[in-house]
Amino acid sequence: MADLLTTRAPAAVKELVARHPKLVISLSSIASVLAVSYPALSRNYQAYKDLGKGALPVNIFGWAVACMIHPFGRETRSTAVYDKYSSESWLGEPDFPVRQSPRPKMGWHFPPQRQADQIPSEEMKLEIVKTFFQIAVDNVKLVGIAGSLAERVHAAMYVRGPPPHAAAAQIKGEIGHVHADVDYSMHLVLSPRDCKLVIEHGWGERHPMSGTRVLPVEDLLIYAPRDQEELAVVQRIIKASVGFMTNSREVV
Incomplete structure (x- = not known):
């Protein structure tokens, strides 16, 4: 590398190479790595933007923060963490179905935690939003x-009134929301017993920062339903979340 530079570079560079050959070789190596890596970095940035809006801005700054946060994410699909909790179920365990397809691929970044595939149709997206807000009404x-x-x-x-338990208080009473811009998945807070059921039956997974400050x-991502049958199950999950977060058995 040093020989190549000395034969092609102007006099000032030749002098630099002569005085600091190891430094020049090191800098050249770093530049080569960055040049090779740039397409991968560009694809990673585009993948971040494709996930849509979330807590971070959809720009270089938000992307950089999401990349820095990534190593601190926890695994999202084990359920042993819920075994230490004694809690009720709002889902009705005996007849809660298993999701009949592989889990969707999740985006590498978080936030925002989003699906990267199995996106519902435009018609189904409208049905998801309608179902969510009808439950609120x-x-x-x-x-x-x-x-x-x-x-x-x-x-x-949101919970109307004071949060009835620690999970509701930690998340300031927010029961959940639909990611109504790209994938139409949703985040919901469920009882520990129902979290275990949802994850084990393939309907969702934890947020990578769940179980931290x-x-x-109990904060889960629920996969976007793709048809009316799946929507009926997700509707049931939303109602279970409302029941747990309000500590009520009167959800309709």
């Missing part, structure tokens, strides 16, 4: 709607 005595504190860019369902361990 039907249970107006228990819940309200406001901007999401967790992600700031989506409308969220940032989010309660």
Whole structure:
């Protein structure tokens, strides 16, 4: 590398190479690595933007923060963490179905935690949003709607009144929200018993920061339903989340 530079570079560079050959070789090596890596970095940035809006801005700054956070993420699909909790179920365990397809691929970045495939049709996207907010309307005595504190860019369902337990208090009463811009998955907070059921039956997984000071361990991402049959199950999960977060058996 030094020989190549001395034969092609102007006099000033030749002098630099002569005085600091190891430094020049090191800098050249770093530059080569960056040049090779740039396409990968560009693809990673595009993948971040493709995930849509979330807590971080959809720009270089948000991407950089998401990349820095990534090593601190926890695994999302084990359920042993819930065994130490004694909790009720709002889902109705005996007849809760298993999701009949592989889990969707998740985006590498978080935030935002999003699906990278198995995106529902445009018609189904409308049905998902309608279903979510209809549950809020039907249970107006228990819940309200406001901007999401967790992600700031989506409308969220909240507990109406004081949070009834630690999980609700930690997330400031936010029951959940739909990611109504790209994948139409949703984040919901469920009882530990129902979290285990949802994960083991293939309907969702934890947020990588669940179980930290940032989010309660009961915070799950629920995969976007792709047809009416899956939507009916997700509707059931939303109602279970409302029941747990409001500590009510009166959800309709």
